[in-house]
């Protein structure tokens with residue numbers, strides 16, 4: 001797949017200027033003072049793929065501002081086509097359901113399909129999903145990755161113990177934010193074996209799947225044999241194509257009984273997605289490959305640049321290899337700042353995400369977003385070095 005990609009047509013990634021980024025990304029750029037470089041929330045400082053933008057503009061010109069279809073077969077076809085081309089595995093298009101966003105999809109899947117037992121949540125874990133188990137009325141069981149671990153892996157013995165203790169769902173993030181891991185087929189098979197032993201369920205958040213970098217591959221949990229009766233995947237074009245604000249993600253539900261249960265949910269759930277999100281997702285899945293190829297190439301270059309910058313300016317900072325995503329998990333604890341993010345902001349004028357929001361109780365860790373220009377990334381690391389050392 002990767003070799004084929006190299007010879008495919010490309011559409012270039014275009015960097016936003018500071019002014020453009022302030023207009024385009026009000027949360028990431030608009031909430032920080034002008035002298036601060038934002039490298040926090042997971043949005044990219046790149047212009048949206050023109051093919052996706054044109055599709056949305058066309059839809060708006062046509063007045064597509066009403067309710068979306070409840071079930072849009074074209075969306076399932078588009079996702080299945082995409083998954084087959086990129087991951088070598090595709091669901092039945094009929095298994096795909098629209099949801100407003102990935103986090104809502106995770107919540108709905110747990111509420112409707114899971115037993116009342118607790119939810120296992122590997123940490124450090126995506127901060128907006130801490131507490132999600134509680135919203136569904138279930139206990140949250142953290143499966144902690146020790147800070148000293150040289151490779152980030154799900155601890156199967158601990159998973160086994162938590163499921164034996166009454167937890168009934170694993171919230172898997174594949175690839176993982178902020179571990180930067182793309183779990184291998186063998187690892188996923190190990191997880192499946194433990195889950196099946198306890199009759200538990202898996203919700204696999206695969207929003208970062210398009211962002212697997214050279215050297216790793218994305219394997220959907222649903223591509224593992226013997227998973228369809230107990231798992232759903234939650235997917236989206238939103239992270240890779242910078243279109244989260246258009247509001248459409250997808251649940252992949254291979255089990256017909258589970259689909260029936262979800263389809264029977266009352267309208268009052270009111271999690272409806274946007275028709276413009278459907279248009280954008282379909283355009284990305286059907287026509288976004290040339291742009292995504294350039295994006296992955298750029299992120300690969302940014303990851304190499306980050307390693308070089310860290311070894312030059314911040315050799316004390318530890319980082320595990322980044323296999324996927326544009327979000328680097330940095331252990332700066334050797335530099336002695338409990339709240340390294342606050343120091344970065346105060347002294348360095350760089351906004352990174354506080355590690356404690358991903359791993360409660362942790363100190364000295366931050367998450368750094370590298371989806372920007374090489375020049376900005378260079379300034380970011382230089383500023384972090386000035387702030388922390």
Ligand SMILES: Cc1ncc(COP(=O)(O)O)c(C=O)c1O
Nearest residue numbers: 042101102103126173177205207
């Ligand atoms: C693992 C993971 N899931 C979900 C999301 C957010 O997706 P959504 O806005 O569709 O809920 C993110 C955002 O970065 C994420 O990292």
